[in-house]
Amino acid sequence: MMARTMVINKALDETLLQEIEQEIPGWHVIATKNTDKIADELAEAEIILHWKQAIEPIILEQNKQLKWIQTWSAGVNSxxxxxxxxxxxxxxxxxxxxxxxxxxxxxxxxxxxxRKMNAYVRGQANKEWHHADLKLEIHNKTIGILGVGAIGQETAKIAKAFSMNVLGLRHSGKETAYVDEMYTPDQLATFLPECDYVVITLPLTEATEGMFNNEAFRLMKDSAILINIGRGPIVDEEALVQALEKGEIAGAGLDVFQVEPLPKESPLWEMENVMITPHTAGSTEHYDERVVRDIVIPNIRQYLKQGEPSVNVVDYHKGY
Incomplete structure (x- = not known):
């Protein structure tokens, strides 16, 4: 009888790889980021850990055994x-x-x-001593969090250390700890005008794509700051640039963009009231161990017992 096959499309720390192998004795487990050399294994894999676009033709056209894919990202829209x-x-x-x-x-x-750190970093680079009209603080302000999953809940928890009023927006409208008031997506027009900080942690779906358009920015306070660590296409970047230029909002912190890498010609690069990071908000020294120990291993155990994993199962109809 042929051994069942698991393919891991990345180079894992040896300790983590051994922990996975201990859960599935007798399986053929291969871990490499060089997918060109494992076409045969990909075509026979029952479980694949870490999706790569390069494997798509093999998976869709050749593989008849595949039962479960575990991604290494929260978003699955790609x-x-x-x-x-x-x-x-x-x-x-x-x-x-x-x-x-x-x-x-x-x-x-x-x-x-x-606290104008973006202005002061530029000043340091140019050896300029300038106050930059610093006057604001975040204590006792209102933060609005769109998407109150694990990230949103942790953000709400930290916000309470700054004595912030926390508003949440989620599809279910279900209340949760550290959130003072919960809204649903149909209440966006009521939600946005209340917020000093608007934080997007949503997945990209048909419902969220383009959610932040000209109308949404007009609803926000002119002193509000937008933070997007969800997915780039949730924000209409042309509308965002216009809102920033017109002073409809005060600033933006952006980790994700409609096109990545952000094109060099994008006006966002040069805007003094914008901070940009290159889709690195989730980067951490503990990333692989959390995926393996908190998700993969519990799911392997459930898969072997029940035939299905149970942690973070994606609803295809919702897109997350």
Missing amino acids: LPLEALEQKNVTLTSATGVHAYSISETIFAFMLGLT
């Missing part, structure tokens, strides 16, 4: 969701592993823009 659903492949994401790192980035943006 995967061929419809085709995978038709193949009855269970998809699980890395939602939850980013809560600490991304919430830290959110507050780096908030503090950096509020």
